Amino acid sequence: MTVKLGLVGTGTVGCGCIDILDAHKEDFARHYGVDLEWKRICSRRSVQAEARGLEDIFTTDWHEVVEDPEIDIVVELIGGTTTAREVVLAALNAGKNVVTANKALMASFGEEVMNAAAENNCEIAFEGSVGGGIPIIDPMKHSLISNEISSVMGIVNGTTNYMLTRMVDAGLSYEEALAEAQAKGYAEAEPSADVDGLDAAAKIAILASIAFNSRVTLADVHAEGIRNITTTDLDAAHDMGYCVKLLAIAKRTSEGVSVRVHPTMLPLTHQLATVNSVYNAIYVTGDAVGETMFFGEGAGAKPAASAVMGDVLEVGRHVAQGVKPLVGCTCTDKLPIVPMDDLETKYYLRFTVADQPGVLAATASIFAKHKVSVYSVVQRGKKDAGTVDLVYVTHTAREKNVRAACADIVALEGVVFAEPSIIRVED
Amino acid sequence: MTVKLGLVGTGTVGCGCIDILDAHKEDFARHYGVDLEWKRICSRRSVQAEARGLEDIFTTDWHEVVEDPEIDIVVELIGGTTTAREVVLAALNAGKNVVTANKALMASFGEEVMNAAAENNCEIAFEGSVGGGIPIIDPMKHSLISNEISSVMGIVNGTTNYMLTRMVDAGLSYEEALAEAQAKGYAEAEPSADVDGLDAAAKIAILASIAFNSRVTLADVHAEGIRNITTTDLDAAHDMGYCVKLLAIAKRTSEGVSVRVHPTMLPLTHQLATVNSVYNAIYVTGDAVGETMFFGEGAGAKPAASAVMGDVLEVGRHVAQGVKPLVGCTCTDKLPIVPMDDLETKYYLRFTVADQPGVLAATASIFAKHKVSVYSVVQRGKKDAGTVDLVYVTHTAREKNVRAACADIVALEGVVFAEPSIIRVED
Numbered sequence: 069m070t071v072k073l074g075l076v077g078t079g080t081v082g083c084g085c086i087d088i089l090d091a092h093k094e095d096f097a098r099h100y101g102v103d104l105e106w107k108r109i110c111s112r113r114s115v116q117a118e119a120r121g122l123e124d125i126f127t128t129d130w131h132e133v134v135e136d137p138e139i140d141i142v143v144e145l146i147g148g149t150t151t152a153r154e155v156v157l158a159a160l161n162a163g164k165n166v167v168t169a170n171k172a173l174m175a176s177f178g179e180e181v182m183n184a185a186a187e188n189n190c191e192i193a194f195e196g197s198v199g200g201g202i203p204i205i206d207p208m209k210h211s212l213i214s215n216e217i218s219s220v221m222g223i224v225n226g227t228t229n230y231m232l233t234r235m236v237d238a239g240l241s242y243e244e245a246l247a248e249a250q251a252k253g254y255a256e257a258e259p260s261a262d263v264d265g266l267d268a269a270a271k272i273a274i275l276a277s278i279a280f281n282s283r284v285t286l287a288d289v290h291a292e293g294i295r296n297i298t299t300t301d302l303d304a305a306h307d308m309g310y311c312v313k314l315l316a317i318a319k320r321t322s323e324g325v326s327v328r329v330h331p332t333m334l335p336l337t338h339q340l341a342t343v344n345s346v347y348n349a350i351y352v353t354g355d356a357v358g359e360t361m362f363f364g365e366g367a368g369a370k371p372a373a374s375a376v377m378g379d380v381l382e383v384g385r386h387v388a389q390g391v392k393p394l395v396g397c398t399c400t401d402k403l404p405i406v407p408m409d410d411l412e413t414k415y416y417l418r419f420t421v422a423d424q425p426g427v428l429a430a431t432a433s434i435f436a437k438h439k440v441s442v443y444s445v446v447q448r449g450k451k452d453a454g455t456v457d458l459v460y461v462t463h464t465a466r467e468k469n470v471r472a473a474c475a476d477i478v479a480l481e482g483v484v485f486a487e488p489s490i491i492r493v494e495d
Numbered sequence: 496m497t498v499k500l501g502l503v504g505t506g507t508v509g510c511g512c513i514d515i516l517d518a519h520k521e522d523f524a525r526h527y528g529v530d531l532e533w534k535r536i537c538s539r540r541s542v543q544a545e546a547r548g549l550e551d552i553f554t555t556d557w558h559e560v561v562e563d564p565e566i567d568i569v570v571e572l573i574g575g576t577t578t579a580r581e582v583v584l585a586a587l588n589a590g591k592n593v594v595t596a597n598k599a600l601m602a603s604f605g606e607e608v609m610n611a612a613a614e615n616n617c618e619i620a621f622e623g624s625v626g627g628g629i630p631i632i633d634p635m636k637h638s639l640i641s642n643e644i645s646s647v648m649g650i651v652n653g654t655t656n657y658m659l660t661r662m663v664d665a666g667l668s669y670e671e672a673l674a675e676a677q678a679k680g681y682a683e684a685e686p687s688a689d690v691d692g693l694d695a696a697a698k699i700a701i702l703a704s705i706a707f708n709s710r711v712t713l714a715d716v717h718a719e720g721i722r723n724i725t726t727t728d729l730d731a732a733h734d735m736g737y738c739v740k741l742l743a744i745a746k747r748t749s750e751g752v753s754v755r756v757h758p759t760m761l762p763l764t765h766q767l768a769t770v771n772s773v774y775n776a777i778y779v780t781g782d783a784v785g786e787t788m789f790f791g792e793g794a795g796a797k798p799a800a801s802a803v804m805g806d807v808l809e810v811g812r813h814v815a816q817g818v819k820p821l822v823g824c825t826c827t828d829k830l831p832i833v834p835m836d837d838l839e840t841k842y843y844l845r846f847t848v849a850d851q852p853g854v855l856a857a858t859a860s861i862f863a864k865h866k867v868s869v870y871s872v873v874q875r876g877k878k879d880a881g882t883v884d885l886v887y888v889t890h891t892a893r894e895k896n897v898r899a900a901c902a903d904i905v906a907l908e909g910v911v912f913a914e915p916s917i918i919r920v921e922d
Binding site: 084 | 523525526628638642708769783784785798804809
């Protein structure tokens with residue numbers, strides 16, 4: 069049976085999907101009994117469709133895709149939450165199955181989209197929205213469901229992982245690493261979505277919702293990026309046996325779900341510490357499976373298209389066999405989001421302070437006052453103007469207490485000469 | 496709807512499955528709409544069933560499980576290819592779905608089992624047969640199917656990976672590492688299945704069949720183990736920037752499928768080189784996804800039970816929704832198995848030779864005669880009795896040529912003082 073596809077968006081991932089089907093149409097039919105065919109292609113510009121000989125089915129009006137009665141699956145690859153949301157909802161309401169790689173849509177409007185799919189008895193698949201080509205949503209929705217998942221930690225933004233890798237390996241500053249990433253096409257001219265952790269925040273919202281069977285949206289995620297990371301901190305981390313990664317973290321705690329994105333110190337022996345350059349990896353811990361990790365290329369046209377076309381084939385199998393959606397929304401629980409103030413973790417704190425007697429005692433007493441227990445404190449390399457770096461590492465402490473202690477230390481008269489560097493530590 | 500289960504085998508994995516359902520029965524019903532219930536438990540001894548309060552449904556006769564008309568899914572966890580094969584085929588022929596973790600059965604009788612499942616319109620699921628709790632069969636049967644897979648390389652035996660890790664980290668000999676693994680319960684008293692690569696061979700046969708859509712059986716796999724690995728070779732590898740892993744390798748070549756298990760030198764920068772101790776990982780390369788890796792605990796009751804119960808839940812979903820098998824055997828192609836003689840790869844070759852003039856020239860000319868191009872040759876540490884190690888690394892060469900060259904070198908009179916050490920190299 070021929071399964072007919074509509075494509076909305078012919079950017080790099082959309083073109084990657086067209087290329088995959090060009091290369092493997094016969095293989096898919098032979099191996100999986102699914103004969104896929106593009107019925108309608110929509111984009112603002114026709115140049116990519118024309119280059120692939122698909123001008124006859126090209127349109128600039130997405131309504132022609134979602135309203136085509138022959139189309140079984142609509143593939144949405146325009147991104148964003150405005151037109152994309154309209155396209156996805158209209159397709160589902162027209163009884164079409166939908167495959168998307170749209171992280172922003174699923175992270176902010178996941179419940180609305182899942183509900184529309186359920187009401188219309190259609191499938192919505194979104195493996196490509198997290199981790200590029202890495203299979204992670206399917207394993208979490210199928211293979212790992214016998215587990216209670218306790219945590220999901222991911223390097224899910226290739227741009228920032230590339231930059232941090234280059235800052236360590238080549239000693240580049242943040243600005244130099246960003247310029248290099250931009251020159252290589254890994255970072256946008258306006259890099260905020262990557263370097264401020266917003267891209268990663270959307271992805272961890274999606275993963276947390278699946279892992280904990282409880283809806284987490286982008287707005288629930290505390291996001292900090294890597295703009296303030298310096299080579300000084302990377303060097304200090306290395307000397308302590310740690311690396312610094314921009315981690316997206318979702319943890320099940322006794323108080324609910326803690327979900328956040330921030331630079332994190334990880335022991336160099338941790339499996340995630342071996343994931344460098346543009347690679348992504350997601351580390352999942354469950355009560356039965358223990359620790360698992362899913363590694364691969366987190367970005368790029370071909371890996372993302374691999375995930376999208378995997379979803380298309382899977383939904384296509386169901387269409388060909390007349391099977392209605394097997395797995396809908398699994399957010400059956402309502403776990404509270406743990407406020408960031410209540411986070412309990414370890415902290416690395418670096419203060420650039422006056423190189424004078426009494427500073428150590430003054431800072432240490434402030435930590436004691438705020439019930440932040442100190443694991444170690446080290447003075448690092450003297451600076452030019454009579455300053456020195458004081459590097460504290462705490463035992464597990466509450467975020468609000470650490471913040472309060474830092475504020476008090478910064479307020480000490482004539483002691484602190486720069487914004488403190490605060491990096492959370494995972495052991 | 497209640498989905499009724501029969502369990503055959505109450506060893507560590509079977510008990511792990513019982514424990515998972517005990518812990519999460521309500522969660523599964525709430526999250527996935529699948530209410531699972533043990534209907535019949537079979538084993539040779541009743542002690543485990545009794546310890547879990549299941550003596551009322553216990554039997555020593557597996558026929559009572561497969562013939563119970565109420566049972567929807569039979570879970571086979573006795574292993575081996577004699578009784579287990581009977582149980583699985585009888586269950587399928589009685590119209591039951593089957594979940595198994597039996598690598599030997601699937602690697603040697605996979606076609607028979609898949610055919611029986613298809614004829615009876617039943618499901619057969621076997622995620623637990625490879626890589627313990629690591630999701631790998633499901634991702635390869637679903638998420639990655641838009642790819643042409645070019646290679647699958649796995650560290651799929653935790654026992655040997657533990658031993659090799661200890662030989663490197665603690666300088667243990669093979670014998671010491673084996674004794675330690677046995678003392679820790681990682682290795683059997685009769686360790687052949689692990690150390691001779693047979694366990695890994697069964698697993699790569701299963702993965703290759705799925706990856707290449709072409710049946711590969713245990714008998715097709717060339718297996719070499721780690722009995723001959725010495726710390727001398729591990730040290731030499733490290734000095735060259737490599738580690739040695741027991742890899743299970745399946746590659747698509749222009750001549751067919753190359754499938755084998757043997758100690759392999761991997762660059763220390765390769766992601767698989769970071770997988771140590773009892774951990775497993777499977778590295779999959781596809782034409783769209785690029786390089787991906789799946790990492791986790793490859794053995795142990797809980798990880799394996801995680802995989803088995805994941806399959807049970809997935810099949811249970813289908814039973815509850817009245818959905819018949821969606822994916823059967825996908826071995827639609829018939830690719831030839833490339834004979835080991837025709838393997839083309841790089842080789843590390845260590846000869847313990849007489850420390851005398853002319854040996855280098857004599858050995859080098861033999862390589863030239865057999866058209867084996869040498870990349871490097873290094874003389875390592877003098878031995879006691881006037882011998883020295885000559886370490887060759889070749890460019891890509893044919894296995895039969897390398898074997899012939901080695902035979903000629905060994906036959907040189909009074910030159911070679913021990914069996915040469917031959918380790919294939921992946922770059």
